[in-house]
Amino acid sequence: MSEFQQRSEQPYVSIPARATLREWGTVNALVPEVYGWLAARDIAPAGALFYRHKIVGGMDEPFEVEVGVPVAAPVEGDGRVLAGAKPAGRYAVRMHRGHPDRIVETHQALLAWAEEQGFPAARDGEAWVGVYESYLTDPEDEPDPVKWETEVAYLVSQPR
Known part of the structure; x- marks a missing residue:
């Protein structure tokens, strides 16, 4: 089920990457x-690991993504690791249950x-302002990907 949630700004640190789905192991x-x-x-950490999608690619077209972790307060990055913040605003949110290979259906x-x-x-x-996949299940605690939960959240624009 989908819902809207009003969220506050959330500081985080991340490492940016550019990769196709064929190269996704480099992102992970x-x-x-x-x-x-x-x-x-x-x-x-002040929350679940997330992937922020800026540009969505495909098997041969590169994604622009950040692999990030929320933190309680802003910190300074070091060039490789960036300091950022999830923007405050209204988000459309939906839970994905199951293997991440099927998460595209949840996004759609x-x-x-x-x-x-x-x-x-x-x-x-061309870029998404705020698209986040937050991985709520730790694979070390639950090794079966069929049981994993991932929150998908999109910052939305003002109504038309």
Whole structure:
């Protein structure tokens, strides 16, 4: 089920990447690096790991994505790791349950629902302003991907 949620700004750190779906292992490989960066600075995560999609690609077209982790307060990046913030605003939100390979269906359903409600996803030209997949299930706690939960959230524009 989809819903709208009003959210406050949320600071985070992330590592940007550019990769096709064929190269997606390079994106997933950034997860331990971003957690390692936080641990080396004694900064605790303040929420679930997320992927921020700026440009959505495909098997041969590159995605522009950030692998990020929320933090309690703004921090400084170091060039490789960026400091940023999820923007405050109204988000269309839907839970994806199951393997991440099927998450595109959740994205499509959420986008269609938000459009029907008159709140299209916010864009800046070709780029999405705020598209987040937050991975709520830790694979070490639940190794079966069929049982994983991932929140999909889109910052939406003002109603038409």
